[in-house]
Amino acid sequence: MLLLAFVTESPMCLDDGVLDPEDHDMTLPTVPLSESAMQSLEAHIPELAEGAFKQAYLQALTVGGKALLARDGQLVEAKADGTERVIRSLAKPTAVTPGTQRLLRRQG
Template identity: 50%
Template sequence: MSEAAMQDAEARFPELAAQAGRAAHQRALQRLGKVVKAQDGQLVEARADGTVQVLHALPVATAVQRGMVLKRRSAR
């Protein structure tokens, strides 16, 4: 495979990942009838009939700068 062909294939990764995510979402709805996802700052259960139930409010996102390393506190 040439370098140009490899770069073209790599450029499609985000598109392919998005398609795979949408397909997985649809399969989960068809099989289980519901999926749990983050939406508008809330954890919600979306059902196949189109209804959405809020399960939990999510904490505000932590703003970070590129290259910043965050460390988790121990769970003691």
């Protein structure tokens, strides 16, 4: 996890160095994208998602000391010291054709 801190005497900031949203426009400018630019950006979604999952996993280990993950059809508890414990077996995944609607019913 990357933590950045700064101190400034800018009139836009509160006494603790945090930006005051009332004194600063926090909106990002929008830029129209071409179809090829959008497809290029979308091609990176899987690697961005992978990085986000890794970061969340490591943060869970760092903050809480453990994390849950699914591996080889089992729910596994991983601890910060490197040990792992199988919690239970998971149901097999259900194949779904894109665009198909499914009704889920709660069991029990």
